[in-house]
Amino acid sequence: MRVTDRIIQVGGKWGSGFLAANVFFLLDSKLTVVDTGFKGRALPILKEARLHGYRASDIANVIITHHHADHMGSLAGLEKLTGAKVVAHHSDAPYIDGTQPQPGPSRPAWLGKALSPFHGLWSCAPAEVDIPANDSDELPILGGIKVLHTPGHTPGSISLYLKQERALIVGDLLANRFGLSLPSRMFTVNLAQEIESINRILSLDLEVVCFGHGPPLTHNARESISRLAHKYEGKFVRVSKQ
Numbered sequence: 001m002r003v004t005d006r007i008i009q010v011g012g013k014w015g016s017g018f019l020a021a022n023v024f025f026l027l028d029s030k031l032t033v034v035d036t037g038f039k040g041r042a043l044p045i046l047k048e049a050r051l052h053g054y055r056a057s058d059i060a061n062v063i064i065t066h067h068h069a070d071h072m073g074s075l076a077g078l079e080k081l082t083g084a085k086v087v088a089h090h091s092d093a094p095y096i097d098g099t100q101p102q103p104g105p106s107r108p109a110w111l112g113k114a115l116s117p118f119h120g121l122w123s124c125a126p127a128e129v130d131i132p133a134n135d136s137d138e139l140p141i142l143g144g145i146k147v148l149h150t151p152g153h154t155p156g157s158i159s160l161y162l163k164q165e166r167a168l169i170v171g172d173l174l175a176n177r178f179g180l181s182l183p184s185r186m187f188t189v190n191l192a193q194e195i196e197s198i199n200r201i202l203s204l205d206l207e208v209v210c211f212g213h214g215p216p217l218t219h220n221a222r223e224s225i226s227r228l229a230h231k232y233e234g235k236f237v238r239v240s241k242q
């Protein structure tokens, strides 16, 4: 599905399916892949890239919006097959390169504890982060993509702003499975921080927003997000700084 001239959501409107995260292609002289879905998707991603005229060696970058297994599951496979450079925020890098284990669900606390022996369920092959990103970094892709640090879902969640397209790729900062909503609370580490990050993106000139889960908003995305942010204003109190 073509979202804008330069953004493709792989797999159509519903992307990678109900549970797995969407994969995006950013079309330039080389190809940039944003997120990779669960493990086992490296070859289907390469196949899809070929449909758009890119060979494996044309995939120059893979950007990971955050460390969850539904977004980085096929990263190691893709890195091996393409030699692409991996970009992710430095706060999530330890979970991506395997220095830290995938933490699993964080709420409710009892569930996190109960499931801790089964953390293999959401672990995946680690991959080296070649370019640890910081807030406001500009990546030299499509004339400059701005990295925004939008923590809350994970400590190192990022959103990617494509100014020319007036488009933002948010990972799991927000979801759009059955209408616009917060992401899975079970896997969100800090809800107050999450709302702060949502408010932050409202300062952008935005028409289009692409989500890790669900179809993109292609018109007036800023207004829809503003309504959602208003609904949650003051609902979650920040208990600790991250």
Ligand SMILES: [Zn+2]
Pocket (backbone or CB within 6 Å): 021, 068, 070, 071, 172, 212, 213
């Ligand atoms: Zn996700």
Ligand SMILES: [Zn+2]
Pocket (backbone or CB within 6 Å): 066, 068, 153, 172, 187
């Ligand atoms: Zn997530």
